[in-house]
Amino acid sequence: MSKHILILGGGYGGLLSALSAREHFGADDAKITLINRFPTHQIITELHRLAAGNIAEKAVALPLDKLLRNAKVDLRIGNVKEIKPDEKSVSLDDGGNFTYDVLVVALGSETAFFGIPGLQENSFILKSxxxxxxxxxxxxxxxxxxxxxxxxxxxxxxxxxxxxxxxxxxxxxxxxxxxxxxxxxxxxxxxxxxxxxxxxxxxxxxxxxxxxxxxxxxxxxxxxxxxxxxxxxxxxxxxxxxxxxxxxxxxxxxxxxVQGNSVVANCGIEVNRGRAVVNEFLQSASHPDVYIAGDSAVVMGPEGRPFPPTHSWLGRWVS
Structure with missing residues (x-):
């Protein structure tokens, strides 16, 4: 019976997860849907160059439909509003609603302003x-x-x-x-x-x-x-x-x-300082059908200390 793998986020972790999942599951075995708020995969490590005008936008914003074309992954552009892990559903700001068998959350981090008065209202950020x-x-x-x-x-x-x-x-x-x-x-x-x-x-x-x-x-x-x-x-x-x-x-x-993504932090799964707690296979400690990749997660080491987040190996572990 075909299962639905739902991936949230088209950054490094999400994109690699989608491509790796398709390598392991044929089209008859699994439907794969990737939801991203932009139609492009954005190379955030190069945004400083774009901000200074030293690189073209097309060099840092790659169309996701082209990257996913041969992988038979359904692409949906939208902003994730809420994750309900107990109901195995995800809702979007535009009213869209998705159910899943397996959920991969790769929404990345958010800017932390640490409660500094006036900082959020009077500053620029560099996340997109x-x-x-x-x-x-x-x-x-x-x-x-x-x-x-x-x-x-x-x-x-x-x-x-x-x-x-x-x-x-x-x-x-x-x-x-x-x-x-x-x-x-x-x-x-x-x-x-x-x-x-x-x-x-x-x-x-x-x-x-x-x-x-x-x-x-x-x-x-x-x-x-x-x-x-x-x-x-x-x-x-x-x-x-x-x-x-x-x-x-x-x-x-x-x-x-930076801080953990607020949608993840508030969805009801186990978190540590705003980031989802996962095992060595990136499964949520509280919901094993939910995997969390990249900056949305924290992997606790054997001494109880979090490992630093990475993107590339996380994306491969998910599938």
């Missing part, structure tokens, strides 16, 4: 192609405005978070500073770049030698690092740091934290 395009257009408009008004906030770009995404993004802005200044007839030195990190140094967890090299290289290219100084408030265009200091910016990009 739309986010990157919106950010690129905003930066260009602010620099264009600065060339007319000389309002320093418009020429100040702040990246909150000195992890890999934040450092890559501020590096892209450092590389494009001269071109951007030339385009709008201003001096490159008039564009100020900040990277603010709560930890004592950027790139927490990376080797010290790599951190030192990255810091030195970016500082030479005009990046100002503010480390050990968490952002405590964002009031309009005013950034406030833990030491009480403030500065003005029209562009704050927040890359400083």
């Amino acid at each position: 192609v739309n986010d990157a395009n919106r950010l690129r257009a905003h930066v260009e408009s602010r620099i264009a405005e600065y060339s007319k008004t000389k309002n320093k906030a418009d020429a100040t770009i702040v990246v909150g978070g000195g992890g890999l995404t934040g450092v890559e993004l501020v590096g892209e802005y450092a590389d494009m500073r001269s071109e951007l200044a030339r385009k709008y007839g201003i001096d490159p030195q008039e564009i100020t770049l900040y990277c603010v990190e709560a930890a004592p140094s950027i790139l927490p967890g990376f080797p010290a030698e790599l951190v030192d090299r990255a810091t030195t290289s970016l500082q030479k290219r005009g990046v100002n690092f503010l480390t050990g100084l968490p952002i405590t408030k964002m009031d309009g265009t005013t950034v406030e740091l833990k030491d009480g200091s403030t500065f003005e910016t029209s562009t704050l990009v927040w890359t400083g934290g």
Whole structure:
């Protein structure tokens, strides 16, 4: 009897799960449906380049219908509203409803704002192609405005978070500073770049030698690092740091934290700090017909500590 494998999310984990599942199950054995909020598989590790205008959108947004064409996977574009694991059903914002025999959840993470006042309302994030395009257009408009008004906030770009995404993004802005200044007839030195990190140094967890090299290289290219100084408030265009200091910016990009997907966290399966608890086969600890891949899950190690999330091997384990 044919079973229905329902996959939520068309990122790395979801896409690999769909393709791997079809390798193991013929069309007569299983119907496979993949639901994604965008019609494209988005290469999120390259979004910083798109945000800076250094790569074409088509290079980071690959049509899912083409990627899945030969796998005989049904594609549905929609935003997941609710998962009901006890009823084995999933509902979408547009009213769509799906039942399943096996569910694979690969919805990824969400941005964590840690309750910092004004941060969510007054910052940009970088989680999708739309986010990157919106950010690129905003930066260009602010620099264009600065060339007319000389309002320093418009020429100040702040990246909150000195992890890999934040450092890559501020590096892209450092590389494009001269071109951007030339385009709008201003001096490159008039564009100020900040990277603010709560930890004592950027790139927490990376080797010290790599951190030192990255810091030195970016500082030479005009990046100002503010480390050990968490952002405590964002009031309009005013950034406030833990030491009480403030500065003005029209562009704050927040890359400083992620959390488990709220749909997963609130659906009734067992979670740990907002991420689904799974076994070594990525099965939910509470619902064995639900598998969770990627940033939606936490795999607990033998000492009770979570393993770091990865995408590629998770996608293969699911099927």
